[in-house]
Amino acid sequence: xxxxxxxxxxxxxxxxxxxxxxxxxxxxxxxxxxxxxxxxxxxxxxxxxxxxxxxxxxxxxxxxxxxxxxxxxxxxxxxxxxxxxxxxxxxxxxxxxxxxxxxxxxxxxxxxxxxxxxxxxxxxxxxxxxxxxxxxxxxxxxxxxxxxxxxxxxxxxxxxxxxxxxxxxxxxxxxxxxxxxxxxxxxxxxxxxxxxxxxxxxxxxxxxxxxxxxxxxxxxxxxxxxxxxxxxxxxxxxxxxx
Amino acid sequence: xxxxxxxxxxxxxxxxxxxxxxxxxxxxxxxxxxxxxxxxxxxxxxxxxxxxxxxxxxxxxxxxxxxxxxxxxxxxxxxxxxxxxxxxxxxxxxxxxxxxxxxxxxxxxxxxxxxxxxxxxxxxxxxxxxxxxxxxxxxxxxxxxxxxxxxxxxxxxxxxxxxxxxxxxxxxxxxxxxxxxxxxxxxxxxxxxxxxxxxxxxxx
Amino acid sequence: xxxxxxxxxxxxxxxxxxxxxxxxxxxxxxxxxxxxxxxxxxxxxxxxxxxxxxxxxxxxxxxxxxxxxxxxxxxxxxxxxxxxxxxxxxxxxxxxxxxxxxxxxxxxxxxxxxxxxxxxxxxxxxxxxxxxxxxxxxxxxxxxxxxxxxxxxxxxxxxxxxxxxxxxxxxxxxxxxxxxxxxxxxxxxxxxxxxxxxxxxxxxxxxxxxxxxxxxxx
Numbered sequence: 255x256x257x258x259x260x261x262x263x264x265x266x267x268x269x270x271x272x273x274x275x276x277x278x279x280x281x282x283x284x285x286x287x288x289x290x291x292x293x294x295x296x297x298x299x300x301x302x303x304x305x306x307x308x309x310x311x312x313x314x315x316x317x318x319x320x321x322x323x324x325x326x327x328x329x330x331x332x333x334x335x336x337x338x339x340x341x342x343x344x345x346x347x348x349x350x351x352x353x354x355x356x357x358x359x360x361x362x363x364x365x366x367x368x369x370x371x372x373x374x375x376x377x378x379x380x381x382x383x384x385x386x387x388x389x390x391x392x393x394x395x396x397x398x399x400x401x402x403x404x405x406x407x408x409x410x411x412x413x414x415x416x417x418x419x420x421x422x423x424x425x426x427x428x429x430x431x432x433x434x435x436x437x438x439x440x441x442x443x444x445x446x447x448x449x450x451x452x453x454x455x456x457x458x459x460x461x462x463x464x465x466x467x468x469x470x471x472x473x474x475x476x477x478x479x480x481x482x483x484x485x486x487x488x489x490x491x492x493x494x495x496x
Numbered sequence: 497x498x499x500x501x502x503x504x505x506x507x508x509x510x511x512x513x514x515x516x517x518x519x520x521x522x523x524x525x526x527x528x529x530x531x532x533x534x535x536x537x538x539x540x541x542x543x544x545x546x547x548x549x550x551x552x553x554x555x556x557x558x559x560x561x562x563x564x565x566x567x568x569x570x571x572x573x574x575x576x577x578x579x580x581x582x583x584x585x586x587x588x589x590x591x592x593x594x595x596x597x598x599x600x601x602x603x604x605x606x607x608x609x610x611x612x613x614x615x616x617x618x619x620x621x622x623x624x625x626x627x628x629x630x631x632x633x634x635x636x637x638x639x640x641x642x643x644x645x646x647x648x649x650x651x652x653x654x655x656x657x658x659x660x661x662x663x664x665x666x667x668x669x670x671x672x673x674x675x676x677x678x679x680x681x682x683x684x685x686x687x688x689x690x691x692x693x694x695x696x697x698x699x700x
Numbered sequence: 701x702x703x704x705x706x707x708x709x710x711x712x713x714x715x716x717x718x719x720x721x722x723x724x725x726x727x728x729x730x731x732x733x734x735x736x737x738x739x740x741x742x743x744x745x746x747x748x749x750x751x752x753x754x755x756x757x758x759x760x761x762x763x764x765x766x767x768x769x770x771x772x773x774x775x776x777x778x779x780x781x782x783x784x785x786x787x788x789x790x791x792x793x794x795x796x797x798x799x800x801x802x803x804x805x806x807x808x809x810x811x812x813x814x815x816x817x818x819x820x821x822x823x824x825x826x827x828x829x830x831x832x833x834x835x836x837x838x839x840x841x842x843x844x845x846x847x848x849x850x851x852x853x854x855x856x857x858x859x860x861x862x863x864x865x866x867x868x869x870x871x872x873x874x875x876x877x878x879x880x881x882x883x884x885x886x887x888x889x890x891x892x893x894x895x896x897x898x899x900x901x902x903x904x905x906x907x908x909x910x911x912x913x914x915x916x917x918x
Contacts, residue, residue: 567775585703
């Protein structure tokens with residue numbers, strides 16, 4: 255039996271049912287441990303004070319905002335090549351989750367930016383890239399919502415996801431190019447591993463694990479909902495014909 | 497020349513016709529019959545390659561198929577001649593000298609497509625078939641909004657020009673074209689509820 | 701393929717609106733900006749490159765939904781799909797026709813509007829070059845977006861939502877080239893990168909557009 259058989263909608267419903275509660279439970283545990291550890295049991299940064307602790311929300315959500323899009327791209331490719339329905343529906347299910355992570359990253363970035371740069375919003379290359387990513391998510395979701403036929407929608411959104419990915423990467427480099435002249439080296443970067451001391455790094459890892467698991471759990475749950483909706487649709491179509 | 501074997505085709509992801517098989521030789525016409533909604537349009541679009549079949553085989557010479565429906569691609573801002581010349585150019589064919597006479601369009605040659613009546617437009621749409629030089633025609637209700645005289649024009653062209661030159665046609669129509677042609681009733685091929693191949697089958 | 705290009709150009713001229721509407725929109729946007737930001741020449745001169753690029757981008761966006769909509773409604777698109785003309789070629793020709801009817805006229809009148817915004821004298825050449833290189837990419841990307849939304853009844857707004865994020869890199873490089881030209885810096889880098897985007901769009905997007913059209917014709 256190949257691994258692809260797990261992508262059969264019925265099989266998928268079968269194996270995700272027991273897995274889902276555990277994924278939620280472990281995700282919750284990681285988040286509780288990671289956030290409490292990070293917020294209350296790490297020292298204040300000597301320059302940034304306690305504001306630095308927002309990295310426990312900001313960095314994992316920013317990571318997942320990008321990873322969700324990558325997951326959608328992979329799922330779209332699988333749909334185009336192998337036409338597994340679950341793959342297309344998982345891409346659809348992941349998009350709103352990705353949007354929320356992007357928004358969390360943007361908001362926490364702004365809240366962190368206020369004490370650091372003295373402003374909630376600056377057209378910093380990294381912040382701007384996330385804003386553009388947010389727009390890509392919106393377009394992708396809007397296209398899914400606009401198309402009646404689910405297979406047509408899956409095909410079209412897959413192509414959009416692939417083309418969008420190329421342009422998202424181009425935008426990233428364009429934004430870097432664009433902001434060079436404005437304020438060179440002004441961005442204060444904390445997401446390079448070597449910049450983060452071990453005391454901050456371990457709770458951060460736990461938080462990242464929690465966000466990854468939370469993403470997996472939410473996508474599994476939403477995919478199950480999408481599968482049920484498709485099943486209702488299929489049954490209704492046959493009931494109308496009978 | 498056209499060979500259809502065990503063709504199952506779908507509309508909106510659900511099978512509508514199952515196991516359709518027939519053959520049409522050069523110089524022959526096949527008329528498709530059946531009640532509304534049986535899947536005549538779906539079958540013709542599948543034959544023309546506009547939508548994929550669920551299963552089965554369709555074979556005819558490459559680059560010989562042409563599809564025509566009530567939407568005949570007439571540009572309202574182009575004249576009759578320009579409309580036809582465009583399709584001739586796209587198909588790399590020359591405009592036949594008598595094509596306008598054949599479809600009684602000679603007097604309308606410089607009229608804009610938008611000023612034609614429904615029947616005149618239809619004649620122009622059918623004249624396109626005489627321009628593109630394709631042998632295998634899939635026609636969906638070609639005689640809609642034509643008067644009896646125009647139907648005769650079309651039937652004459654089909655019989656004396658297209659079929660005589662070795663072409664063939666599969667036509668979905670409710671009217672009598674005025675010459676004997678084999679008919680295929682699609683009612684027996686209606687897909688049953690347990691016909692496999694619907695795109696959402698994996699969800700059942 | 702040339703026949704399709706010529707037909708689309710002829711239709712654009714006869715139907716009207718093809719050339720005129722986009723240009724009028726471009727003019728109005730540029731005229732509105734000073735009303736919004738004030739008449740101060742120094743400020744206008746500084747933001748002129750960006751205004752001209754954003755305005756031409758919006759003007760190009762305006763006519764995108766007509767690229768395939770009419771051909772889809774009257775059945776031409778299905779007939780083209782069964783013709784010997786490859787759909788990839790048709791997509792390319794559609795994009796070219798859109799560029800000739802919108803991008804090219806916008807490029808040609810942009811210097812005149814730059815004058816209204818007191819664009820720096822050094823920047824005119826770069827404005828012309830950047831629009832000349834960049835607007836074809838806008839047309840090609842827009843053609844892809846138009847193909848995505850062709851089957852939808854209310855596709856216009858969705859089309860903007862899909863296409864505008866894809867326009868970001870072109871806009872950045874285009875406006876940056878003009879700005880650098882205006883400030884006496886070397887704009888070659890921005891121009892080269894934008895040319896790369898245009899070339900890449902024309903190499904790859906016709907295939908994506910044709911694939912999307914086939915899905916929508918199903």
